[in-house]
Amino acid sequence: MPSTPSMSESRTTEPVLEVRDLAKHYPLTRGVLVKRRIGAVRAVDTVSFALRRGETLGIVGESGCGKSTVAKLLVSLERPTAGTIHYRGEDIARLSGRALRAVRRNIQMVFQDPYTSLNPRMTVGDIVGEPFEIHPEVAPKGDRRRAVQELLDVVGLNPEHINRYPHQFSGGQRQRIGIARGLALRPEIIVADEPVSALDVSVQAQVVNLMESLQDEFDLSYIFIAHDLSVVRHISDRVAVMYLGRFAETGTGREIYDHPTHPYTQALLSAVPVPDPEPRTRPPRILLAGDVPSPANPPSGCRFRTRCWKAQDRCATEVPVLAVPTGLAGPAAHASACHFAEERAEVRA
Amino acid sequence: MAARLLDVRDLRVEFRTRDGIAEAVGGVSYAVDAGRTLAVLGESGSGKSVTAQAIMGILDSPPGRITGGQVLFQGRDLLTMGAEERRRIRGAAMAMIFQDALSALNPVVPVGAQLAEMYEVHLGMSRKDARRRAVELMDRVRIPAAAQRAGDYPHQFSGGMRQRIMIAMAMALEPDLIIADEPTTALDVTVQAQVMELLAELRREYAMGLVLITHDLGVVADVADTIAVMYAGRIVETAPVRDLYRRPAHPYTRGLLDSVPRVDHRGERLYAIKGAPPSPLALPSGCPFHPRCPRAQEVCRVERPPLYEVPAAGAAPASGGRTSACHFWKDELDALDAVNV
Numbered sequence: 001m002p003s004t005p006s007m008s009e010s011r012t013t014e015p016v017l018e019v020r021d022l023a024k025h026y027p028l029t030r031g032v033l034v035k036r037r038i039g040a041v042r043a044v045d046t047v048s049f050a051l052r053r054g055e056t057l058g059i060v061g062e063s064g065c066g067k068s069t070v071a072k073l074l075v076s077l078e079r080p081t082a083g084t085i086h087y088r089g090e091d092i093a094r095l096s097g098r099a100l101r102a103v104r105r106n107i108q109m110v111f112q113d114p115y116t117s118l119n120p121r122m123t124v125g126d127i128v129g130e131p132f133e134i135h136p137e138v139a140p141k142g143d144r145r146r147a148v149q150e151l152l153d154v155v156g157l158n159p160e161h162i163n164r165y166p167h168q169f170s171g172g173q174r175q176r177i178g179i180a181r182g183l184a185l186r187p188e189i190i191v192a193d194e195p196v197s198a199l200d201v202s203v204q205a206q207v208v209n210l211m212e213s214l215q216d217e218f219d220l221s222y223i224f225i226a227h228d229l230s231v232v233r234h235i236s237d238r239v240a241v242m243y244l245g246r247f248a249e250t251g252t253g254r255e256i257y258d259h260p261t262h263p264y265t266q267a268l269l270s271a272v273p274v275p276d277p278e279p280r281t282r283p284p285r286i287l288l289a290g291d292v293p294s295p296a297n298p299p300s301g302c303r304f305r306t307r308c309w310k311a312q313d314r315c316a317t318e319v320p321v322l323a324v325p326t327g328l329a330g331p332a333a334h335a336s337a338c339h340f341a342e343e344r345a346e347v348r349a
Numbered sequence: 350m351a352a353r354l355l356d357v358r359d360l361r362v363e364f365r366t367r368d369g370i371a372e373a374v375g376g377v378s379y380a381v382d383a384g385r386t387l388a389v390l391g392e393s394g395s396g397k398s399v400t401a402q403a404i405m406g407i408l409d410s411p412p413g414r415i416t417g418g419q420v421l422f423q424g425r426d427l428l429t430m431g432a433e434e435r436r437r438i439r440g441a442a443m444a445m446i447f448q449d450a451l452s453a454l455n456p457v458v459p460v461g462a463q464l465a466e467m468y469e470v471h472l473g474m475s476r477k478d479a480r481r482r483a484v485e486l487m488d489r490v491r492i493p494a495a496a497q498r499a500g501d502y503p504h505q506f507s508g509g510m511r512q513r514i515m516i517a518m519a520m521a522l523e524p525d526l527i528i529a530d531e532p533t534t535a536l537d538v539t540v541q542a543q544v545m546e547l548l549a550e551l552r553r554e555y556a557m558g559l560v561l562i563t564h565d566l567g568v569v570a571d572v573a574d575t576i577a578v579m580y581a582g583r584i585v586e587t588a589p590v591r592d593l594y595r596r597p598a599h600p601y602t603r604g605l606l607d608s609v610p611r612v613d614h615r616g617e618r619l620y621a622i623k624g625a626p627p628s629p630l631a632l633p634s635g636c637p638f639h640p641r642c643p644r645a646q647e648v649c650r651v652e653r654p655p656l657y658e659v660p661a662a663g664a665a666p667a668s669g670g671r672t673s674a675c676h677f678w679k680d681e682l683d684a685l686d687a688v689n690v
Contacts, residue, residue, distance in 0.1 A: 062537035062538065062539065170625040172625055173625070200392040200393055200625075201608060202392060202608055202621075202622040202625075202626070205608035205609075205610075205619040205620060205621035205622070206622075206623075208619055209618060209619055227538070229538070233612055268538060268539060270542075271542035272538055272567065272612045273545075273565065273567030273568045273570065274567055274611065274612060275570050275594065275606060275611070276570055276611075277571070277590050277591050277594055282613065285542060287542060287543055287546065288539045290493075291507045291510070291540075
């Protein structure tokens with residue numbers, strides 16, 4: 001596991017990516033000819049985190065919470081409304097042109113759907129080798145075929161299949177092609193947005209295992225974004241739980257999954273079905289009332305308060321800060337954006 | 350012995366495609382009794398949904414074609430009865446819930462009117478009475494402010510609320526059997542929990558039989574009595590829910606259970622079944638799982654395993670015994686017991 005500190009102290013502490021107060025607001029407009037701005041969808045609102053070398057940060061949340069927008073911001077497919085993304089001391093949110101292109105080489109993305117994210121009219125060799133067209137310094141022209149075949153081999157595909165088209169591969173194999181493309185430029189960071197959720201259960205495990213062994217081999221840092229809490233627990237060193245554009249709680253896998261202190265995390269975890277008719281330790285299920293509010297008009301104060309059973313007057317007026325709550329000790333002492341953060345009694349029992 | 354609510358026997362479905370004939374369902378048998386839940390578990394392409402479509406009589410044909418078997422509903426074969434008779438059973442006595450409520454509901458008719466139509470057409474109610482019943486039904490599936498929302502269109506509801514409307518529509522005529530095809534797959538996990546809870550509650554209240562089709566091992570663990578596991582168009586194992594999770598008698602089932610990461614504890618490296626599910630156009634010889642099976646022997650390559658009877662641990666449930674389509678089911682169980690001791 002890359003998380004074990006035995007590798008070297010400096011590696012686990014030195015951040016490769018530092019994100020501060022990141023925000024992305026999409027304008028809402030009315031009118032066809034004359035567009036008037038009538039508001040904004042706050043897809044991401046003041047998100048901060050650091051990613052260390054060789055580490056996997058999992059971001060979980062339900063649909064619409066803004067996790068995919070975070071992914072797009074990190075790889076500069078979208079520009080942030082506010083905030084900074086520091087990579088090697090440079091704010092990539094402010095870069096453009098040649099400088100941005102150079103940084104992008106080191107932060108690559110793996111997409112969710114291996115059926116639509118690969119061009120059906122390009123061969124596997126062209127797909128995996130396309131990054132070399134943009135960054136010819138990585139692999140000189142005469143060397144590309146061999147470089148692509150090496151990549152195919154690394155992700156467990158037959159290098160002989162370099163001239164085949166995506167439709168000749170199964171879903172799991174296509175995701176391996178997507179991963180090979182992500183690895184082509186030997187990046188430091190891979191941002192994977194739901195990389196296994198379109199795959200069958202029996203194939204998911206293969207791709208998760210592949211991502212883990214590639215991380216060890218190439219010393220990669222991962223941002224692993226998914227709605228499946230079980231997969232995220234398996235692969236992540238640290239986990240951030242996202243709700244309506246903000247991080248609700250962050251911590252190590254053990255802190256978040258075994259000692260959650262934010263009511264949303266507690267409800268989310270209790271709702272995950274476990275493949276076991278008689279689980280040994282399971283707190284009773286918390287059924288949340290209602291739906292997630294619209295990010296165009298989020299609740300004041302704490303964004304979760306409209307569905308929270310602990311909500312008080314204070315929650316409507318005062319935005320809870322993501323920090324270690326006072327009075328909590330042991331694994332419960334991790335960052336949680338709740339005025340009334342505490343472990344569930346049933347969990348501790 | 351009283352007839353079973355639904356008794357599917359050796360059902361076969363094939364599809365004619367440009368590339369040849371695909372055997373989508375190759376002799377499937379399962380049964381469910383009133384008040385019980387049967388979960389049909391399988392990956393994409395396993396034939397679980399095609400089986401359900403054939404049972405409901407909504408198979409796309411062509412290209413699909415039922416080539417054999419029986420679908421006995423309360424003792425009568427749906428496949429041999431006339432279209433008109435079958436239409437009366439469908440909707441009134443058996444109903445289906447689909448994965449994607451947005452495409453299953455009519456987008457240009459308010460949901461209240463869609464529900465009311467069920468009562469007008471099947472029960473001959475007046476429009477006014479039908480509307481009143483529709484609102485009651487929406488209230489029953491816990492749609493907030495049902496009376497006001499009856500005039501809204503499907504797109505105005507959230508995914509979870511739409512799925513409740515689908516459930517209301519299936520429940521409207523109080524059927525004896527509901528077939529739910531991946532009813533919560535498109536939903537977020539907190540909403541999924543709400544919808545599953547509602548479905549289980551309604552099944553208890555009306556003592557319906559429920560066939561729950563899913564790929565999710567987690568979802569069925571809580572609600573099913575019996576589980577049938579499908580692979581490549583066939584049932585590979587049927588077992589009471591506890592037995593299936595504790596002592597799977599087929600290497601495919603065991604592989605599936607081992608390959609799922611768990612939220613309740615962190616495991617080491619995941620077990621991965623090698624390879625990918627086969628194409629229905631080119632099924633492997635013998636046991637269709639043999640190219641991916643860690644236990645495969647020569648016999649598996651040449652001889653298709655029948656469904657062997659497997660003794661159930663504990664009391665056999667009313668919905669039938671245990672079966673496994675593996676030549677080596679005994680070795681599989683012995684190996685598991687050796688580890689668990």
